[in-house]
Amino acid sequence: MSSVVIETHKLNGFYGDAKVLFDIDFRLNEGEVVGVLGANGAGKSSFLKAISGLMKVEPGMITLRGEAIGGSEPGEIVRKGIAMVPEGRRLFPSMTVEENLKMGAFAGRKGRWDINSVYAQFPILKEKRNVPSTSLSGGQQQMVAIGRALMSNPDVLMCDEISLGLAPVVIKDIYDSLPNIVSEGMSVVIIEQDVMVAQRCSQRLYCLQEGRVSLEGASEALTRDQISQAYFGI
Amino acid sequence: MIETITQGILLGGLYCIFALGLSLMFGVMRLTNIALGDQIIISGFIAIGIASVLQLNIVLIGLALLPCAYVSGYLFQRAVLNPTLSRDPVPSLVVTFGLSIVIQNVLQELFSANPRSLDSGGLNTQSIDLGGGFVIGVLPLIIFATAIACTFGLQMLFSKTSTGRSFRAVSDDREIAELMGLSAKKVYATATGIAFCLIAIAGLFQSMRTTISPADGPSLLLFAFEAVIIGGMGSFWGTFAGALILGITQQIGFMFDPAWGIWFGHLVFIIILFIKPNGLFPKTKG
Numbered sequence: 238m239s240s241v242v243i244e245t246h247k248l249n250g251f252y253g254d255a256k257v258l259f260d261i262d263f264r265l266n267e268g269e270v271v272g273v274l275g276a277n278g279a280g281k282s283s284f285l286k287a288i289s290g291l292m293k294v295e296p297g298m299i300t301l302r303g304e305a306i307g308g309s310e311p312g313e314i315v316r317k318g319i320a321m322v323p324e325g326r327r328l329f330p331s332m333t334v335e336e337n338l339k340m341g342a343f344a345g346r347k348g349r350w351d352i353n354s355v356y357a358q359f360p361i362l363k364e365k366r367n368v369p370s371t372s373l374s375g376g377q378q379q380m381v382a383i384g385r386a387l388m389s390n391p392d393v394l395m396c397d398e399i400s401l402g403l404a405p406v407v408i409k410d411i412y413d414s415l416p417n418i419v420s421e422g423m424s425v426v427i428i429e430q431d432v433m434v435a436q437r438c439s440q441r442l443y444c445l446q447e448g449r450v451s452l453e454g455a456s457e458a459l460t461r462d463q464i465s466q467a468y469f470g471i
Numbered sequence: 472m473i474e475t476i477t478q479g480i481l482l483g484g485l486y487c488i489f490a491l492g493l494s495l496m497f498g499v500m501r502l503t504n505i506a507l508g509d510q511i512i513i514s515g516f517i518a519i520g521i522a523s524v525l526q527l528n529i530v531l532i533g534l535a536l537l538p539c540a541y542v543s544g545y546l547f548q549r550a551v552l553n554p555t556l557s558r559d560p561v562p563s564l565v566v567t568f569g570l571s572i573v574i575q576n577v578l579q580e581l582f583s584a585n586p587r588s589l590d591s592g593g594l595n596t597q598s599i600d601l602g603g604g605f606v607i608g609v610l611p612l613i614i615f616a617t618a619i620a621c622t623f624g625l626q627m628l629f630s631k632t633s634t635g636r637s638f639r640a641v642s643d644d645r646e647i648a649e650l651m652g653l654s655a656k657k658v659y660a661t662a663t664g665i666a667f668c669l670i671a672i673a674g675l676f677q678s679m680r681t682t683i684s685p686a687d688g689p690s691l692l693l694f695a696f697e698a699v700i701i702g703g704m705g706s707f708w709g710t711f712a713g714a715l716i717l718g719i720t721q722q723i724g725f726m727f728d729p730a731w732g733i734w735f736g737h738l739v740f741i742i743i744l745f746i747k748p749n750g751l752f753p754k755t756k757g
Binding site: 289290291310311312315316320321323327329330331332336339340341343344345385389 | 633636637639640642643644646647648649650651652653654
């Protein structure tokens, strides 16, 4: 059995006084792709924010290979090997494509990914290396966002709705690149609203509803009815 | 008229050095440092103090002042300004406004209200005769060259170095910059350290060029602020251009009447603010 990389234990999260995550138990194994499904406001992005350090939680609520990391600073989390592709890409608008990619290497982790391997993965970015990131198409911007996260050589890559606002053919291209990315033992968390995409690309699925886990299981084993019920609560 | 414009350009060089610290802090942190003018004045008084106690020449005073300015800026940001930074600009404005009053009162207590100046070793009286009665002061020329060097240096720092990339990253999106492994608090402190070096240079030049007194700070802040707004927030060459426009305008005003120069500058500032609220060469949003 593969080893557990990230685990959450009764994870509770708050925005001010408002509780948005309720007792979430989650597990991510080494080399595994796990999908997290849910409607708008289900708590998917908040869940990723808690893991990445952008939402403060109790230390023991999140562990990385057994080490409590909950509530750590985002910089510390990325240096420990967890990188995030944020919802809406959120590239640095004042920077070129290459400058954006280099920002990902600030954490200083060594490994397979550097500027050349990212360009090998996404050749179009090499052609556009010196253009402002804001001038790229949505799909190309998403490649930059993924490449920027890879530049930190993470053990865990967390992708927050990378299909949002993109054409189906572009979404397919981006998800087709995932097997190559995870081929060397990297674990991936995919946040998605698109049930079919999440089910196709992941080995296990979690469904969130109003900040709680409403369904969990192997992606292949879950039926459409089960997911619909857990997704919409009807 | 050419002489007036030349003097205006040289005066603009000094305003540029006043304004670069403000432009840097606003560009990186969206923070308006109301105490900037008083920090320039306190730097001038520190330079005068060092000169009178240690009998050092201007270059050595400058070399002593810069590392002290960087460290004090870094620590000031970490201890005082970082806790005030949020989407709401009011806390940082209130803190720097309060600091401005504290600095003025402390300087009044320590040095009295009497104006003082830094002995430049005759530099402020030396000039170059270009013929036909056209004379340029050596000190204003040095100040202008320093202004170009500082503007160029800051632009290079921002566009070519990883420190500059980190400044731009926290300015663009602090949350995502932190997800890249940056500590925004350290980046802000580094930026303020550099801004304080520029403030120290401004204080050194201002105290060499003319007399300074504890209450002078607000007017220097006003010139710096006008230069930044005319040029456009967050753009260093824009700040440089804004400072030159302000300097030239003031000199033209002085040409008509010695009492008109300052308000001529204010007038042009208001006109540009009315026509182009983001300044002539804006680089930052919002």
